[in-house]
Amino acid sequence: AQRVTQPEKLLSVFKGAPVELKCNYSYSGSPELFWYVQYSRQRLQLLLRHISRESIKGFTADLNKGETSFHLKKPFAQEEDSAMYYCALIRGNTGKLIFGQGTTLQVKP
Amino acid sequence: DAMVIQNPRYQVTQFGKPVTLSCSQTLNHNVMYWYQQKSSQAPKLLFHYYDKDFNNEADTPDNFQSRRPNTSFCFLDIRSPGLGDAAMYLCATSKSFWDEQYFGPGTRLTVT
Numbered sequence: 440a441q442r443v444t445q446p447e448k449l450l451s452v453f454k455g456a457p458v459e460l461k462c463n464y465s466y467s468g469s470p471e472l473f474w475y476v477q478y479s480r481q482r483l484q485l486l487l488r489h490i491s492r493e494s495i496k497g498f499t500a501d502l503n504k505g506e507t508s509f510h511l512k513k514p515f516a517q518e519e520d521s522a523m524y525y526c527a528l529i530r531g532n533t534g535k536l537i538f539g540q541g542t543t544l545q546v547k548p
Numbered sequence: 549d550a551m552v553i554q555n556p557r558y559q560v561t562q563f564g565k566p567v568t569l570s571c572s573q574t575l576n577h578n579v580m581y582w583y584q585q586k587s588s589q590a591p592k593l594l595f596h597y598y599d600k601d602f603n604n605e606a607d608t609p610d611n612f613q614s615r616r617p618n619t620s621f622c623f624l625d626i627r628s629p630g631l632g633d634a635a636m637y638l639c640a641t642s643k644s645f646w647d648e649q650y651f652g653p654g655t656r657l658t659v660t
Contacts, residue, residue: 471646473648482651482652482653483591483638483651484650484651485648488648525590525591533596533603533645534579534596534598534644534645534646534649535593535596535605536591536593536649538592539590540590
């Protein structure tokens with residue numbers, strides 16, 4: 440079964456500290472993985488996807504097929520990074536996003 | 549510059565009284581999706597349209613239906629809302645199945 444697991448509901452760090460939001464997946468085949476973010480009072484939006492290999496707002500995520508992980512990292516957290524982060528994968532040719540449960544990142548001053 | 553618009557943002561309906569939620573897009577995307585998001589849970593796909601082709605998720609209740617009269621608009625109809633249908637309903641669009649999904653702000657449905 441296809442599944443995305445985000446083990447932490449809440450991650451609280453101080454400004455300037457490194458951040459790692461964990462994501463593990465189960466999927467038979469080559470997964471297409473994404474991180475979506477929802478800032479307070481804003482709509483859900485794409486942060487990054489693994490095939491683009493970009494760094495967005497200082498965040499990066501590397502697909503590790505051996506560990507079936509797609510952890511989101513940032514070396515120095517900023518207060519404006521506080522938000523809900525969802526890891527998601529797309530199922531086959533349906534466009535269906537299978538979301539993890541989400542992790543709330545709280546960056547304290 | 550809103551790209552995916554949902555109306556209304558808040559909807560209150562009575563138990564068993566049909567309700568329709570609306571989504572429109574200015575992106576000319578082929579695919580439109582409806583997700584249900586309950587409190588503290590991840591969004592869950594209800595159904596999607598690729599152009600006029602409709603695909604219902606296997607576990608979407610029969611109570612939920614959708615219409616897409618044209619490229620720009622898509623509606624979610626709940627025929628007989630129950631208390632368990634209270635949730636945030638998100639509309640999203642994408643150019644194709646593999647592209648980024650653009651989400652609307654959501655409609656929060658309350659059932660009294």
